[in-house]
Amino acid sequence: MRRRTATYAWAAAAGAVSGGVFLAIAELVAVLVANDAGPVLAVGSFVIDIVPRPAKELAIQLFGSNDKLFLLASLGIAVLVGAIVAGILERLRRFAGAGLMLVAGVAAVAATVTRTGAATLAFLPSALGALAGAASLVLLVDRLRAWRPAAAAEARSPLGRRRFLVALAAAAVGAAVVGAGSLLGSAATSSIAAVRAALRLPAPRSRVRIPDGASLDVPGISPLFTANRDFYRVDTALTVPSVDPGTWRLAIGGLVAEPVRLSFDDLLRMGLHEYSITMTCVSNEVGGNLVGSARWLGVPVRDVLALARPRRGADMVLSRSVDGFTASTPLEALTDPGRDAILAVGMNGEPLPLEHGFPVRMVVPGLYGYVSATKWLTELKVTTFAADQAYWTPRGYSPKAPIKLSSRIDTPRIDRAVPAGPTTIAGVAWAQHTGVRSVEVRIDGGDWRPARLSTPVNADTWVQWSLPWEATSGTHTLSVRATDAAGRVQEEKRTPIAPDGSTGWQSTLVRVS
Template sequence: MTTDLESASRTVRRPALLAAAAGLVAAAAFFAAAELGALVLGGAGSPLVAVGSAVIDLAPRGAKDLMVALFGTGDKVALFVLMAVLVAAISACAGILERSRPPFGALVFAAGGVLSLLAVTTRSGGGTWDGAPSVLGVAAAIIVLRVLAARLRRWETAASVPTAATPPASASAERRAFLVWGVTAAAAAIVVGTASRLGTSAMQAATAARRAIRLPAAATTAPAVPSGASLDVAGITPYVTPNADFYRIDTALRVPSVDPADWRLRIHGAVDHEVVLTWDELLALPLEEHLATLSCVSNEVGGDLIGNALWLGYPIRQLLERAGPHAGADMVLSRSVDGFTAGTPLDVLRDDGTAALLAVGMNGEPLPPEHGFPVRMVVPGLFGYVSATKWVTELEVTRFADAQGYWTPRGWSERGPVKLESRIDTPRSGSTVRAGEPVAVAGVAWQPHTGVKAVQVRVGDGAWQEATLADSVSADTWRQWVYRWTPTKGSHRIQVRAVSADGEVQTSVERPPAPNGATGWHTVEVRAD
């Protein structure tokens, strides 16, 4: 029969693995304590979000492009996974180091705490106490790590010296003590961390406020969507994108929680009169509805980082007129509550023909939190990185020569007009169709603020054929199109190009999204059997 001592000795033969596990439990304790501290502070100072945001801010442009290209709207989830893997590896190494050479493992956590503290305290809009969660997390991690490492060493000693002073029962007791401490600390970290993340007071307040909002009726309503705007073709993108399907690309790892009662918009800079607008004052203004297609500059040719929605808001040009921009000013630097900035041409925002809105509603309901609740900017004709600031709190009238938006110093163009583009939604590339039977080749085309007047389709090296265009509400929205094609057996290459309302033909030159938007013809390969 195996004795207790033999069992304990056999288990402790993998001390490095157990020490690594202790490091992981200490890391869990760090994040649990830090998130609890952030909860007490109303959601401020979360090291997880601050460090992730710092990674986004410091990453080179190529890294951001790669993340979006690989993961699309899941880029933030992918970043969190990569961070978790890195933190886990470092924490495991710290646990091993603390077992063999204390207190160097604890110093690893201390160094991580310093980095976290720097990330938190240097974030835009940081408060005096925002560093407290990081300090609390480091203290919890070091305590847990040192206790578990000490318990592991005691177990090793008891199991490796079978004397009267350390009988088998002693080794077994030390083993139980290590496991009890480890499991208890891990369970407590999971419970506290999860509850803290779900219970952030600021998030709860914003969610409750959004549910209670009843948006006022628009003083100026958008034209009704004609029945001819939506083609009866399976697989084609809807004319109006549901909120749940609308793409989301931004720099916010945690969706900002803003209580409308606390929201303010400040218009300042090179203006005659500084203007401050509250939520109630904004809703009291004559709001307008406008259908507009927004797209991300990171969208690849044929990509899905684009959507069309009905927006409710107040014209930005009228707020700017109230402020009175100075002569010589040519840019408005908008700022989000999380510190993101975008530089938008002043003449575009003041243009009577551009429905640039300070938006509060999306498809008939208050803005979803991930799309900017309570207030965001919507500017047809410009890529989002220079115009579509979510959770907006400031409009600073300035000059391009004096200020830059978030993405400009990271290698993106100063101005970002949306390019003429088209996309094939169906059939999908790589799909198989029936030879001799009609196939609906269909998709969408867009150039917001200019409009699309024609779409042409080419199969193989054949001539360009005119597709049938659906109706649209305005030039600011995309248009559906369809081309009826009867394939012969074999493989076929299908290409599409659009013609804008002013006669421009979509270019065939292939360019990547950086620095100001992708170009080229969307191409799919299908086989007919």
């Protein structure tokens, strides 16, 4: 029994190493023929596409911007378990484990070639990786059989043991070296970070004027502008796309009088302006942090669309990312001269960060990101809602999604007790493209008390608010609600984020010592 257990343990090791060979060869070939066709990326992207909406929402709630890291870790565990199973199967029956590895290769090929914009040779990485992994597994397990034959223990061959261990070590080292080489090769060919660092955007023709009193001096409150490193990230890209602004092109077509293609320099020559816009993710729960405010540099989308002259009857623009993501934005929101819908190239005084859409993304005030904020933008298709659907629409979300009036308590926090005595309740409120008129706070179910508002930058940027409070010892419930500039009061009833954003007043418990 002990000998059989050891045999299967070595078979599992052979499977794990062969799985490493599979991935190493696949990633190396991907560097040579199609940098985004590696099996992990392809399968991960496929999983993102097919996972049911509730599972996506749960992942975002639990892991926030780390949801992709969790997915990659889960995929890594799944690959390891699958490779171990393949090794044990191969020991039980010759070619059974190798067959399983080939099946995995076929699945990875299918996930790769069905991705939007897949290269002609996108099938090669997973195909060659699977062949290499299967061959490695057959070789290693054959040598394991020579070391540990089914006969009695005294029939074991020391020479067979050495051959197996040497082959196992050689395969493991080879996989590690090739894998490291592919990572280095990928880094060498993906120097977009250096390109971004060297990029100097032209000075904007106009800048945002920040009025006195736009920021309240309250410890713990969200800043007026969210630092790039702290700005939320929610998208469908498993890895951040590398897009060279020198080769970037924006295609504008569909229901237009004249299709247009713009280069990055063409866009810059149209003239940049600075805008202050708060963005919100539809996945933001009541009191959540998937919202942020920034100063953006960009060009009005209406100016870009005007070059192509949309035809009568069009009512939607389907924007497309290089990773295949699409968003459905009402045409009227993009052509409205009173709304600062832009193609952004800069964020808080620097070129867009890679993870936030470098070199060009859309930013549309007043609409949730899933219908407006396409990153790594590559196409604008003028069309109709009747003719086209965007990425999230068939997954249960509304094709149109105005941002809902919301408010949030930043301080005091539920996880930190505050001392009894004078303190300040503070937070932010937003009603993009309408503006916030007032914010009210209720303590322990009492009367609503008006909070002090910061001076608004504009209707598209959140405001800060604060309320002095004489805190007494014990546990207290704080609630907040806002009223927008049109007189609409924030909806009290809690609703889920699907199909078009959550609603509800935030209430939080505070401990006072």
